Each structure stands twice: as C-alpha cells, then as structure tokens.
Amino acid sequence: MKQLKLFIILFLLFLTQGTILTRLPFGTIWKPVQIVPDFLFVALLMVSFFAGSKLGMRYAVFFGLLTDLIYTSVIGVYAFSMTLAVYLVSSAARWLNLNTATVMLLTGLGVCLLQAEVYVIYLTIGLTAQQPLDFLRWRLPATFLLNAVFALAIYHPFHRFLRSMAELDEK
C-alpha cells in the first residue's frame, strides 16, 4: 500500500515537471539563466537516503527511462545518469549524519551531478551546443538553489512518510 502511494507521489512529480512547471516562467524571466526544476530527482534521492538505496535505484531506472521516452529524443541517457547519480550520492550519504542541512546540500549537489552527467553525454552526441562555461555559470548555480529549496520544502513530510514505510518493511 505504502509502495503504491510512493509510486503515485513520484509519478505525479514526474507529470508536473513536464506540464505545470513548464508553464511557470523559470527559464524566461532572466534570459541567460537556466533554471531546471528536477523535483522528481530530489524525491528519488530522498527515497534512496531514507528507504534504502536499492529501492531508490530501482525507481531511478524506471523514471529515468520514462523521462527518456517522454521528454527527450534519445533513449537511455537519463536512465543511466539518474541511476549512477543516485548510487553515488546515496553512497556518499552513508558517511554523513543526515539532517535537514546535509540533505539539502546532498540533493542540490546530486541534481548538479545529474545535470553534469547528462550534459557530458549530450555534448558528445551533439544534442546540445551549450558552452561549458555557460553551463557552469548560468545553469548550475540557479538549478542548485531551486532544487535545494524544494528539498527543504518537502523534507519533513516526505521524511516522515519514508520512515514509516521503512519501518513497515522491517516488521
């Protein structure tokens, strides 16, 4: 039951990313700055922190593939990058004491890691012509801030939900 609820939450985030959030003028208010809302990935990272990295990675493969099919023209890039980023960040999280601040920092860095992976792959296959300097200067800082703020906003309710789910599994 809880698993189904988690799936529905993640799927709703996936949908809003492509529908409601693209109607908000994130990318257009201030021209060179690109702000990418990657809220699904923030939620995925929290799943991997609080409900086990195996579960997080399984969801990352699924939603990565879905992102590839729906929002991009090349299959596999997001599935690979999301899974790798979830793995790396959740391994790094084991060394840290998880509280609000560290989770914010880790999710923000995780989103930047995902962006960097996808950027490198897209650059090699010629899907983007963005200059590396523009990527570092205009895309990463703003994206980091937005997603860290979103992580702060959902931290408490989502954390409680995932904890109760993990306890249910242990019983």
Added chain:
Amino acid sequence: MPSFFSNKKLIVLLTSLVVLIVLISYSLRQGNKSTWPEQFVQDTVGWFQYVVNVPAQYAAGFFQNVSDIGNAYKENQKLKADLADYARVEQENRDITQRYNDLKKLMNMQNSPDLFNFIKHPAVVIGRSYDQWNQIVTVDKGRLDGIRPGMSVIAPGGLIGTISRTGNFTSEVSLISDNQNVNQISAIIQNTKTYGMIEGYNANNGRLLFQKIPLSSNVKKGQVVTTSGLSDMYPSGLMIGTVTSVSTDQYGLTKAAEVKPSANLNDLTSVIIVERKAKTPGSGGTLN
C-alpha cells in the same frame, strides 16, 4: 575508490555503459518510426498529462484573463478601427480568389493543388521537456487523427516545429529551437526571389540561423522570412520570423542572417498541425 566500486559493481557499470551506447545509437539511427512499446508509454503518459493539464490551464487562463482586463479598452479601440477595414478586405479577398481560380481554370491547372494549400489540425499542448536542452513538446493529437511524422506545426505567431514522433493519441513536436532538429527548412524572403536554408538555432540570443543566401542578394534587417514550399513537407507561406542581422558565412561564399522567430516558443498552449495538400515524390505520393 574501493569503497564506491567493488569488482562486481565495476562490471555492472561497464555493462550498463555498453547498453547505454547501444540505446543511444539505436535511437539516433532509428529516425521517425517509433516502436510499439514507445508508442504505448507515450500514449499512457499522455493521457495522465492531459488530465493534469486541465486544472493547470484553468489557472493559467484565469491569470491571463486578469491581465487582459487591463488592456481591454485599448484592444477594443484597435479592434473597432480594424473592423472598419474588415468588410473591404474581405471583399477584396473574395475577388482575388475568384480571379485566381478563373485563371487556374484557364490554364488547365485546377486539379493540381497549390503549394500553400494545407489542412489544419488544431491540437493542445499537454507536455514539454523541462531540461532546456531538449526542445520537445507533446500534443494531444496522434496517428488516429491523421497526424504523421514530418508535418509542420504552427502557433499564432508562425512556424514552431515539426512532428517528430507519433503515438496513437499523442505526438511529439520537435521545435525549431531543438538542436537535434536536423530537418532543414527551405525558406524565402517575402516578396523577393531570395532563397536560403534555416539551419540551426542559437540558444543564447534566441535567433535562428538563416544560411546559404546568395551573395548577390540584397538582404536587409527587418525583412520577413517565410517557408518556401520547396522542401518536402512544409507548405509555402508559413511565417518564420524577421531578419535581425546579416553577415557573410565563414567561407565568404554565401550570406548568412539571423532570424528572430515570430512565434513565442516559450509560451505554447494550443498549436495547429499543418498537413500539406500538395504531394511530393518524397512523401510517397505522385506528382500531378
């Protein structure tokens, strides 16, 4: 880093890298055909996107209405002025159509369709890729509504892109700002005989690159660029944008210009998919 990657994990990583490369080369090569699992996923998610979009559109529409009320008086004045002209323009239009058809009949050409004739399929935008590298928009009309890959798509301002993939009930539009949009558009400067190609998009300043213009041509800032109708799928006369700057290309053999798209690519809610009536050898039909 031994703590991050043990031997077994390294093998998993390498295998998934190989799978990734296979998948990438598969989807770059495959072109316009989408396989049935892709279509199934696209249609299923498309339905959910449609449902999520209904309240979103209401909300967006409400704010639009509020800001419109402020402009109502000014708009009304302008509309009244336009209305006075409307009857005259309509009459003129009817006359010219009549004369055109007569002349065509005279030349025995009444059965060959015009390059600028097209059928319109209105569609609603239900999704859009959120990373700004992919410029892909999903619309709610698909194969069952007669949409085929390669059809051009217009919004109120002008041309915005081409259908790249179709599912049964939804299809994907690759915008002219997409870097993967390899479909070059054959374009012409309005009211001249100056042809060129739209080849690519500069994301930094939001301009289309209009290239291969003959060196002798007299291209000026402010001229309007439309589709020429000479390419495979685009009907002629679809507005693309206005010229903002002119230069010569890197080899000095042709001129190149930058074109500001006339449609607002950032705010797309409803679009029109255009099916060209004139057949081309490339699209499987026969020339009359």
